[in-house]
Amino acid sequence: MGGAALSIFGKDFPTTDGTPVRDYIHVEDLGRAHILALQHLIAGGKSDFINLGTGKGNSVREIINSLKELDMAVNAIDAPRREGDPAFLVADATKANQLLNWKPKYMDIKETLKSAIVWHVKNG
Numbered sequence: 001m002g003g004a005a006l007s008i009f010g011k012d013f014p015t016t017d018g019t020p021v022r023d024y025i026h027v028e029d030l031g032r033a034h035i036l037a038l039q040h041l042i043a044g045g046k047s048d049f050i051n052l053g054t055g056k057g058n059s060v061r062e063i064i065n066s067l068k069e070l071d072m073a074v075n076a077i078d079a080p081r082r083e084g085d086p087a088f089l090v091a092d093a094t095k096a097n098q099l100l101n102w103k104p105k106y107m108d109i110k111e112t113l114k115s116a117i118v119w120h121v122k123n124g
Contacts, residue, residue: 006074008060010081015088019060023053023090026106026115036100050099053091058109066110070117 011018033052041047058066067074096102106112 004075006064006076007079008064008076009079010085011078012081013085013087015059017059017061019062020085021057021059021088021090023055023057024063024109024112025053025091025104026112028115029104029106032105033096033100033102036102040100045099048095048099050096051091051093052096052102052104053093054104054107055091055093056107057088057090063109063113066113070110070114072117 008019010020013020015021030052033050037050064074064076093102093104106115
């Protein structure tokens with residue numbers, strides 16, 4: 001929001017638009033999962049590794065286009081691909097659902113982005 005140009009690291013990935021696909025999770029969903037994990041531990045549950053995410057990914061270009069559709073000015077520039085960056089990183093949150101009864105509430109990327117924009121406008 002009014003910051004420096006956004007670098008898109010790579011446009012030659014084997015994805016629909018060439019940019020990497022990531023699983024973007026809303027911060028409220030992340031926070032709720034952490035609270036549930038603490039409650040699980042307090043109740044005597046064992047510590048474990050649990051993936052959190054929506055289970056679906058969006059490419060970097062899709063995020064930029066969604067922001068533009070939400071009337072955000074995005075200054076994006078292409079940058080070289082970073083060594084070791086995978087094309088797809090999407091979480092399987094099955095264990096979070098089984099152990100914590102957690103599912104993300106925000107599944108639509110535009111709703112997630114809209115919420116983030118509202119928060120940033122409000123909290124500057």
